[in-house]
Amino acid sequence: MVEFRFDIKPLFPQPIIKVASNLLPHTFRGDRRQCLDATSKMSEIIDRLGQLSAISQGLNKPVTTAQRLRMSENQTIYLLADTEAGPNGAVIGLLKVGTKDLYLFDEKGQTRKMEQSPSILDFYVHESRQRAGLGKRLFETMLNEEQWTPLKCSVDRPSEKLLAFLSKHYGLVRTIPQANNFVLYEGFFSDGASQKGSRNGHAESPERTKNGLHITNSPNTHLFGATYLGDDTTKQKRFGRRGSDSQQQQQQQHQQQQAALLQQITQISPNGRYGAPRPTCSMAEIIHAGSASSGKGSGGGSAESNRIK
Ligand SMILES: CC(=O)SCCNC(=O)CCNC(=O)[C@H](O)C(C)(C)COP(=O)(O)OP(=O)(O)OC[C@H]1O[C@@H](n2cnc3c(N)ncnc32)[C@H](O)[C@@H]1OP(=O)(O)O
Numbered sequence: 335m336v337e338f339r340f341d342i343k344p345l346f347p348q349p350i351i352k353v354a355s356n357l358l359p360h361t362f363r364g365d366r367r368q369c370l371d372a373t374s375k376m377s378e379i380i381d382r383l384g385q386l387s388a389i390s391q392g393l394n395k396p397v398t399t400a401q402r403l404r405m406s407e408n409q410t411i412y413l414l415a416d417t418e419a420g421p422n423g424a425v426i427g428l429l430k431v432g433t434k435d436l437y438l439f440d441e442k443g444q445t446r447k448m449e450q451s452p453s454i455l456d457f458y459v460h461e462s463r464q465r466a467g468l469g470k471r472l473f474e475t476m477l478n479e480e481q482w483t484p485l486k487c488s489v490d491r492p493s494e495k496l497l498a499f500l501s502k503h504y505g506l507v508r509t510i511p512q513a514n515n516f517v518l519y520e521g522f523f524s525d526g527a528s529q530k531g532s533r534n535g536h537a538e539s540p541e542r543t544k545n546g547l548h549i550t551n552s553p554n555t556h557l558f559g560a561t562y563l564g565d566d567t568t569k570q571k572r573f574g575r576r577g578s579d580s581q582q583q584q585q586q587q588h589q590q591q592q593a594a595l596l597q598q599i600t601q602i603s604p605n606g607r608y609g610a611p612r613p614t615c616s617m618a619e620i621i622h623a624g625s626a627s628s629g630k631g632s633g634g635g636s637a638e639s640n641r642i643k
Pocket of ligand 1: 470
């Protein structure tokens, strides 16, 4: 359990509190002096829990810090405390969620841009209290508050424990492969009841169809090339007509586009979970090796494989 030099009870009038970018418990009422005191204590709590979460996940840098929450517009942290523990009470769990704009592959390998998609960003229950139903309690509170359903949440690089948790409590097992580190489950794109914070994603519509090639603005097209729709003869004629110089130019241009889009598609952020060094991204290897590239949607290495051990 995580104890502090100060009494946490005034900050936790109830076992689970919600904290947004003002770094105050959602239940907080007080004057300016009390407000400063509460934010300072809350920062300490968030930083400590964030650090413990990173350690338990094998990350060399926390995903969750008070400073990061303060700078965010659409993230919320849920904290679970045991006010009966010790003289000052103890904080035992943290769950950070937020909405993100993401390019995602659907079940058919088509790119969809999901705006303000609900995401699970960091989740931690202290080692001494794990597997006692507290994670579920925290998660359920979050789902109720945000009005989200588990199936419609993407999960940022989940650990084995979180994958087991989602499987056990919500029957989430079959994932849809992605090019980034987010994990989502089959049914994510199905037309269910829409939820707060989530606008319906849409498949990028084809911009043009030319010589049997289906060309869109989607990152899929830029990463893997245009999708061929016509017959083989048309394709051979098309490539047979190209001079080798223009082919080289096109290849170069294509590689530059790929690099730029890879940046976008993986949502790399120097501050988030992705700030932590980790083994080379398999997608980057596929693209930069220039070797026979994989098929659509196959570049999304599993989130777990990118986790630092
Ligand atoms: C996006 C991200 O945040 S990824 C990082 C997720 N966080 C971590 O991996 C940090 C370490 N783990 C934890 O903090 C916790 O185990 C959590 C947050 C994942 C789950 O919290 P808990 O309080 O343990 O969950 P709860 O008790 O409600 O559910 C238990 C279930 O979670 C899964 N689980 C929890 N701990 C483990 C474990 N050590 N090994 C395997 N599965 C586990 C299992 O499915 C377990 O059910 P079982 O005991 O019947 O096998």
